[in-house]
Structure formats: C-alpha cells, structure tokens
Amino acid sequence: MPEPRARERILARLRAAPREIPPRPEAEARPPAAPGPETAAALEAALTAMRAEVHRLPGGRWAAELRERLAGRGLSELLYFPGSPWAVELEEAWTPAAQDSPRLVAWEGAVEDFRGRLFSAAAGITAAAAAAADPGVLLLRPGPEEPRLLSLVPPVHVVLVPAERIYPTFEDALADGSFAPPLAANLVLVSGPSKTADIELTLAFGVHGPRELLVFILA
Amino acid sequence: MADSAFESRIEQALEDETLRRNFASALGAFAARRRSVFPDGRALERLRTQAAAIRDRALARLPELLEELESRLTANGIRVHWAETAAVGCRLVLEILEAHGVRRVVKGKSMVSEEMHLNAFLARHGIETVETDLGEFIIQLAGETPAHIIVPAVHKNRAQIARLFQEKIAGAPYTEEVTELNAIARRTLRERFREAGAGLSGVNFAVAETGTLCLVENEGNGRMCTGVPPLHIAVMGIEKVIERLEDLPPLLRLLTGSATGQRVTTYVNLISGPRRNADPDGPREVHLVLLDNGRSAVYADPELRATLRCIRCGCCLNHCPVYARIGGHAYGTTYPGPIGKVLTPQLLGIDRAGELPFASTLCGACEEVCPVRIPLAHLLRRLRAEAVRSPASRGDRRGSGRPDRLERLAWWAWGQAVQRPSIYRAILAGGRWLGGLLPPVGPLERWMRTHAEPRFSRRNLRRILRRQGIPDA
Known part of the structure; x- marks a missing residue:
C-alpha cells in the first residue's frame, strides 16, 4: 500500500522551498466581444481550413433543410439521442421516411446496452453548445441530453451550431454559460475531423474519431 | 572511439543515414509550420511572456x-x-x-x-x-x-x-x-x-x-x-x-x-x-x-525551478541541431533533446546523467523558441558546472565534463601563448599559411570526419582594422 503520508511529504517539500509569488499576469486589455454576424463567417473559414464541411441552415425549418442536404450523400443512417431538446423537430422532419435520406435511428438506453449498435453506426448527430471563430472550435457539452460517444464513434459527425453562440475568440467564449461552474463532466473543443500525421507527417483523417465533420450553422 | 555508452549511441545514430534523413525532414517541417502559425513576431513574444508568467505564478503557488x-x-x-x-x-x-x-x-x-x-x-x-x-x-x-x-x-x-x-x-x-x-x-x-x-x-x-x-x-x-x-x-x-x-x-x-x-x-x-x-x-x-x-527536489532551487514551467511541446527538440542529428533514442532517457538534458540530470541525479548537459552546442536555439521562456542554455551551463564539481566525475572520464590530460595540456599551452604577444602572433601567422594543411591525425582526425575543414583567411583582423584606421589597443 502506498504511504498515506505521501501527500503531506510532497506538500511539505514544496512549502520548504524559497518562494516569491508574482502578481497574476495581466492579459492584454481587450473589451470582451460578443457573437455577431461576422463571427459565423470567420468560424466557417477556420473550420473549412481544418477540412470540416460547413453549411448554413435557415432558423425556421432547419430540420427539413438538413434532411435535404444529407440526402444523396450515401449515408445509410443517422444516429440521434431522443433526449436532446431538438429531437422532436428532427423526428418530425424525418416523417415519413424516404429512400434517399439517411434512416433516422434513436440511441436507446445507457451505453452498456447500446455499445454494439453504436460501434456499427454510420453517422451521428449532436449539437454544439457554443463555438469560437478564433481558433475555429466547436464546444461540445455532452451530458444527460447528449451522449459523449455520439460525436466520436460513428465515422461521420453531423453537428448543429446555433449562430448566436459563436464567439469571436476562445477567450470570449469562456464567458458562455457552458463554462460557468460547476463545469460539465466532459467538455470537448472540436476543430475538425479526427486526424493524425504520425507517419512521415502525412496528414490522414479519421484515424480514431470521425473521418468527416459536417457542420450546420443555424441562423 | 566512444568512451561511454552515451557516446557510442551518438556515434551509432550519426552513422544511421536513414535515421538522420527521417529526423531532418520531419524537424525542418515542424520549424516551418511553427513560423507560419505565428507570423507576427511581436505578438508571439508577448504571448511567450504571458505564458511564462502564468506558469511562473502557478509554480510559485x-x-x-x-x-x-x-x-x-x-x-x-x-x-x-x-x-x-x-x-x-x-x-x-x-x-x-x-x-x-x-x-x-x-x-x-x-x-x-x-x-x-x-x-x-x-x-x-x-x-x-x-x-x-x-x-x-x-x-x-x-x-x-x-x-x-x-x-x-x-x-x-x-x-x-x-x-x-x-x-x-x-x-x-x-x-x-x-x-x-x-x-x-x-x-x-x-x-x-x-x-x-x-x-x-x-x-x-x-x-x-x-x-x-x-x-x-x-x-x-x-x-x-x-x-x-x-x-x-x-x-x-x-x-x-x-x-x-x-x-x-x-x-x-x-x-x-x-x-x-x-x-x-x-x-x-x-x-x-x-x-x-x-x-x-x-x-x-x-x-x-x-x-x-x-x-x-527540482522545485527547491529557485533557478532550476524554471525547468518545471515546461509544457512538453517538444519545440526545443525540433530546433536543436544536436537532437536533429542524433535523434531521440541516443539520449537513452525518457525526455530527449534540450529539455531532457536539463530535466533528466535533475530527476535522476547529476552523478547518473551528468553527461547529458554536455551534448549541446549552447547555440541557444532552444531558449529562443521555448514558449514559456525556460532559460535552457543557462541551465545547461549551470548543470555542466555541477557535473564537473560532482564527485562522480573524478578521473579523466570523457564527457563527464572533467577535462582529460590532453585537453588540460592544450588549455595550458593556449594560456602560455596568449600571454606572450610574439608567440601568439607567430601562431596566427602559422595558421594563416599552414592552417589548410592540418593533418588528420589524433583528435583532429575524429573531428575532421564530421566537420568541414576550416579555411583560414590570409588577412588577419588586426591588419584589416589598422587599414580602416582603428589602432591596436
């Protein structure tokens, strides 16, 4: 069994060292910026540069439009979480089912019972809680309304981004409610599809996470 | 001839052409990408100062x-x-x-x-x-x-x-x-x-x-x-x-x-x-x-504590002329490159890893790119001094930092020469006319295998300065 006093000994050694505590460094003085129309365009440019595919959807009938845009892409199915706040709109738009659009499949129960199905899913849809145009990231906030693996395991990740939650910078985004304490158990910043350059620095996509990231900005 | 396990790993690495090619191409690409992601030099310097201060304060507390x-x-x-x-x-x-x-x-x-x-x-x-x-x-x-x-x-x-x-x-x-x-x-x-x-x-x-x-x-x-x-x-x-x-x-x-x-x-x-x-x-x-x-233990020394600012980005490796040529395995430690040479002797003890700080040209490239401004070259010098003073370096072990007999003799001769202007000038004149004829023997042979031969100028600096009207001191 490890020494129960390890903690005390480590802290005592640190406290014994000579220390002078400098003041907190001043960040560059800059007025906090709020989301605006130009931030969506900047986010689109940044994400596109990271090989994500970015679309805009009209606020009103976004779900029907989404279904049209996903049609004919060869996606066999789209996995969604019925507990998410926009699930009903999605279900309505997908009724009745049609040949050319992906089949809408609901996540069922806890992951322990759903793992096999999840690992064979073709695509998953989630929403971003917020985004930052610089450096071009979406903030995922999985929790009771969204499984974390839905945005990770299927090879295609479809993600909805509310335009009014796109902040100019990551620093600005920290003002978003998503970062108010206590923090969600899992927050993820995503800038594009999964990638690696571990072999001869050659970029390859989809090594573990999604190969494709389809971003839909909701006006 | 390699005198220590570290030196023999270095020699092995230097002779592995595939390894050197693989490293050279990757590190060059990393350096270029870093330059393009930080196009504004001043903004980068401000960011480095801010990050160093953040890490400094966190360590202080x-x-x-x-x-x-x-x-x-x-x-x-x-x-x-x-x-x-x-x-x-x-x-x-x-x-x-x-x-x-x-x-x-x-x-x-x-x-x-x-x-x-x-x-x-x-x-x-x-x-x-x-x-x-x-x-x-x-x-x-x-x-x-x-x-x-x-x-x-x-x-x-x-x-x-x-x-x-x-x-x-x-x-x-x-x-x-x-x-x-x-x-x-x-x-x-x-x-x-x-x-x-x-x-x-x-x-x-x-x-x-x-x-x-x-x-x-x-x-x-x-x-x-x-x-x-x-x-x-x-x-x-x-x-x-x-x-x-x-x-x-x-x-x-x-x-x-x-x-x-x-x-x-x-x-x-x-x-x-x-x-x-x-x-x-x-x-x-x-x-x-x-x-x-x-x-x-690293923390106990306020100067060495800067080592702990490290955020493990590997940037000092990418810009190190030594790392680029010998690669990561030659160091024989978990953390290679400049940060490894500074961190490892502190974690393992100067007696066990005192050789590492000497595997450096002290060119300072690591320090120039370090995102949290760790004074790597300075810390390398400090650890060299400690390695030389360490009891483990007694005996003329090469690479331990303790000069061997030949090196001591050379420094003694240099000391004698620079104190006597006539001898010093004669050596310089000899270098001007005979420097191109250095025979590849003894330690020179080893050195010349991996270095381009120096070319000595026929005009010495004193004469150039005199001609520009700058008198001898």
Missing part, C-alpha cells in the same frame, strides 16, 4: 494550487492519489485496476507514464496495455520507446512501418499507403477500445479553479480512452497545475503552435468528473495519480 486542485477534483467526483516515486505511482495504478478486475487497458499518449515505465510494470502483473496514439502504437509494436515527445515514431519512415504492421498485426497486408496504414490501425484499435476495462491517459494542464483535467490531442484516441471504458485513470506530474480556466487559451495556443504548428488541435478534452447520474455514457470512475518523482 504550487502547494496551494495542488490542494485547491485536489479539493475541486474531489468535489467533482474524481479520486486523487499522490505518489512520491514512479514505483509508488505504478503500484497505485495497479491497485485501482486490480480492484476493478481489469486485465485490458487502452492508453493515450503520456510522457509521465513513460517516465514511470508503467506499461512494463503492468505487463509484469498480467495486465495488457495497448497504446492507441498512432505513433505510440507503432513504437509499442516495435518494442521501442518514444523518439520524440510529440511525434514518438518520427524516426520511422513508411516502409519501416509497413514492414512492422505486416509482421506484427495478424492479417495486415504490406502497404506503404499512409491512408491504408491508418485504416489498419483504426480497425485494430477499435476492438481494443470496445473491450478495454479501463483507459489510461496523461494530462496537459490541470485547472485548480474548476478541478478540470485538460487533454490535448488530434486523433480522438484520448476521447476514446477517457470516454469508452468504465474506468479512467489519469497520471500527471505535480507541476502541470494552472490557476484558472482563463489561463488555458494562451497556453493552448502556444502549446499546439510550438508543438506541431497548429492553431488548435482537433480535440481539447476538459474532464471535470466521471459520468453523472443521468448521463447515458462516460466512465463510472475517474482517478488522478499526482506524481512527484523528483520534481519537488
């Missing part, structure tokens, strides 16, 4: 921040363990795994776990650990250690990896197509993620204010390791804690820009607890092992 971190993490449901040594750290991880009956573990990239030799320890206790970062996966198949902090398999080219996959992965065909090699790794590792009883990971930053573990990655294997198995164990050095969430954006920007020239990585994981009651997925338990392993 380290004991307080560790306590705050522990209490926040505990409130968030993450269990915190403290380990004074690597051996204790390994035992702690093993005990957690055994308590859950776990035999198979998936692991994300973690330099601290390399420092602990955790995989080998778990293997001895019947637990199989699979590295899931593609680079780590490759070197695990090859039975090697990382050659670089950020790109562990940087020393291997695609043909070498193709052969490795064909040999070690059942059913894998020989292919040099990078996309296909990636697909083979994806297929192989997906099954591991599904079956694993636990995921292991490192930590890039731990935020004391919120009790959050930050994990930076591109592949998604970090998300897999921390999200798919029912148990997540993170290991981290005690120096990685930062004060506030707002300290994160500048540090992340510098980390990814300095490491791989990226504006941001694909994924930044912020983990503040295990799965909560209503969550459909996520690990049921999250543990953090805080490892000291010599860091508190």
Whole structure:
C-alpha cells in the first residue's frame, strides 16, 4: 500500500522551498466581444481550413433543410439521442421516411446496452453548445441530453451550431454559460475531423474519431 | 572511439543515414509550420511572456494550487492519489485496476507514464496495455520507446512501418499507403477500445479553479480512452497545475503552435468528473495519480525551478541541431533533446546523467523558441558546472565534463601563448599559411570526419582594422 503520508511529504517539500509569488499576469486589455454576424463567417473559414464541411441552415425549418442536404450523400443512417431538446423537430422532419435520406435511428438506453449498435453506426448527430471563430472550435457539452460517444464513434459527425453562440475568440467564449461552474463532466473543443500525421507527417483523417465533420450553422 | 555508452549511441545514430534523413525532414517541417502559425513576431513574444508568467505564478503557488486542485477534483467526483516515486505511482495504478478486475487497458499518449515505465510494470502483473496514439502504437509494436515527445515514431519512415504492421498485426497486408496504414490501425484499435476495462491517459494542464483535467490531442484516441471504458485513470506530474480556466487559451495556443504548428488541435478534452447520474455514457470512475518523482527536489532551487514551467511541446527538440542529428533514442532517457538534458540530470541525479548537459552546442536555439521562456542554455551551463564539481566525475572520464590530460595540456599551452604577444602572433601567422594543411591525425582526425575543414583567411583582423584606421589597443 502506498504511504498515506505521501501527500503531506510532497506538500511539505514544496512549502520548504524559497518562494516569491508574482502578481497574476495581466492579459492584454481587450473589451470582451460578443457573437455577431461576422463571427459565423470567420468560424466557417477556420473550420473549412481544418477540412470540416460547413453549411448554413435557415432558423425556421432547419430540420427539413438538413434532411435535404444529407440526402444523396450515401449515408445509410443517422444516429440521434431522443433526449436532446431538438429531437422532436428532427423526428418530425424525418416523417415519413424516404429512400434517399439517411434512416433516422434513436440511441436507446445507457451505453452498456447500446455499445454494439453504436460501434456499427454510420453517422451521428449532436449539437454544439457554443463555438469560437478564433481558433475555429466547436464546444461540445455532452451530458444527460447528449451522449459523449455520439460525436466520436460513428465515422461521420453531423453537428448543429446555433449562430448566436459563436464567439469571436476562445477567450470570449469562456464567458458562455457552458463554462460557468460547476463545469460539465466532459467538455470537448472540436476543430475538425479526427486526424493524425504520425507517419512521415502525412496528414490522414479519421484515424480514431470521425473521418468527416459536417457542420450546420443555424441562423 | 566512444568512451561511454552515451557516446557510442551518438556515434551509432550519426552513422544511421536513414535515421538522420527521417529526423531532418520531419524537424525542418515542424520549424516551418511553427513560423507560419505565428507570423507576427511581436505578438508571439508577448504571448511567450504571458505564458511564462502564468506558469511562473502557478509554480510559485504550487502547494496551494495542488490542494485547491485536489479539493475541486474531489468535489467533482474524481479520486486523487499522490505518489512520491514512479514505483509508488505504478503500484497505485495497479491497485485501482486490480480492484476493478481489469486485465485490458487502452492508453493515450503520456510522457509521465513513460517516465514511470508503467506499461512494463503492468505487463509484469498480467495486465495488457495497448497504446492507441498512432505513433505510440507503432513504437509499442516495435518494442521501442518514444523518439520524440510529440511525434514518438518520427524516426520511422513508411516502409519501416509497413514492414512492422505486416509482421506484427495478424492479417495486415504490406502497404506503404499512409491512408491504408491508418485504416489498419483504426480497425485494430477499435476492438481494443470496445473491450478495454479501463483507459489510461496523461494530462496537459490541470485547472485548480474548476478541478478540470485538460487533454490535448488530434486523433480522438484520448476521447476514446477517457470516454469508452468504465474506468479512467489519469497520471500527471505535480507541476502541470494552472490557476484558472482563463489561463488555458494562451497556453493552448502556444502549446499546439510550438508543438506541431497548429492553431488548435482537433480535440481539447476538459474532464471535470466521471459520468453523472443521468448521463447515458462516460466512465463510472475517474482517478488522478499526482506524481512527484523528483520534481519537488527540482522545485527547491529557485533557478532550476524554471525547468518545471515546461509544457512538453517538444519545440526545443525540433530546433536543436544536436537532437536533429542524433535523434531521440541516443539520449537513452525518457525526455530527449534540450529539455531532457536539463530535466533528466535533475530527476535522476547529476552523478547518473551528468553527461547529458554536455551534448549541446549552447547555440541557444532552444531558449529562443521555448514558449514559456525556460532559460535552457543557462541551465545547461549551470548543470555542466555541477557535473564537473560532482564527485562522480573524478578521473579523466570523457564527457563527464572533467577535462582529460590532453585537453588540460592544450588549455595550458593556449594560456602560455596568449600571454606572450610574439608567440601568439607567430601562431596566427602559422595558421594563416599552414592552417589548410592540418593533418588528420589524433583528435583532429575524429573531428575532421564530421566537420568541414576550416579555411583560414590570409588577412588577419588586426591588419584589416589598422587599414580602416582603428589602432591596436
């Protein structure tokens, strides 16, 4: 069994060292910026540069439009979480089912019972809680309304981004409610599809996470 | 002739042309990408100053921040363990795994776990650990250690990896197509993620204010390791804690820009607890092992403490002329390159690793690019001085920093010559006319094998200055 006093000994050694505590460094003085129309365009440019595919959807009938845009892409199915706040709109738009659009499949129960199905899913849809145009990231906030693996395991990740939650910078985004304490158990910043350059620095996509990231900005 | 194990590894590395080619092309690309992601030099300097100050202040408050971190993490449901040594750290991880009956573990990239030799320890206790970062996966198949902090398999080219996959992965065909090699790794590792009883990971930053573990990655294997198995164990050095969430954006920007020239990585994981009651997925338990392993001793010296600012971006490796030529394995330590030469003698003791600070040209490139302004060249000089004074360096051991007899004789002769202007001038004149005829014998032979012969100018500096009207002092 490890020494129960390890903690005390480590802290005592640190406290014994000579220390002078400098003041907190001043960040560059800059007025906090709020989301605006130009931030969506900047986010689109940044994400596109990271090989994500970015679309805009009209606020009103976004779900029907989404279904049209996903049609004919060869996606066999789209996995969604019925507990998410926009699930009903999605279900309505997908009724009745049609040949050319992906089949809408609901996540069922806890992951322990759903793992096999999840690992064979073709695509998953989630929403971003917020985004930052610089450096071009979406903030995922999985929790009771969204499984974390839905945005990770299927090879295609479809993600909805509310335009009014796109902040100019990551620093600005920290003002978003998503970062108010206590923090969600899992927050993820995503800038594009999964990638690696571990072999001869050659970029390859989809090594573990999604190969494709389809971003839909909701006006 | 190599006089120490370190020197013979250096010679071996220098003679491996493939290795040198692999390193040269990768490091050149990293340096170029870094320049393009930080186009504004002044903004970069401001950012480096800010990041150094953030790390400095966090270190100054380290004991307080560790306590705050522990209490926040505990409130968030993450269990915190403290380990004074690597051996204790390994035992702690093993005990957690055994308590859950776990035999198979998936692991994300973690330099601290390399420092602990955790995989080998778990293997001895019947637990199989699979590295899931593609680079780590490759070197695990090859039975090697990382050659670089950020790109562990940087020393291997695609043909070498193709052969490795064909040999070690059942059913894998020989292919040099990078996309296909990636697909083979994806297929192989997906099954591991599904079956694993636990995921292991490192930590890039731990935020004391919120009790959050930050994990930076591109592949998604970090998300897999921390999200798919029912148990997540993170290991981290005690120096990685930062004060506030707002300290994160500048540090992340510098980390990814300095490491791989990226504006941001694909994924930044912020983990503040295990799965909560209503969550459909996520690990049921999250543990953090805080490892000291010599860091508190480094901390005791206010000058050497700057070493602990390091955010492990590997930028000093990418810009080091020595690392670029000998690669990561020649150092024979977990952390190679400039930061390794400074950190390792402090962690292992100057008597065991006192040779390392001498494997440097003191060109200062590392210090110029370090995102948190660690005075690496200065610390190298300081550790050299300590190595020379160390009792372990008694006896004329080359590379120990203690000059051998020939070197002492040469310095004595130089001292005599520079004190006598007539002799000094005669030597300079000799160099002007005969310098091109240096015979490749003795120590010169060894030196001339790897260096271009110096060409001596026929005009000496004093005469050039006199002609410009600048008199002799």
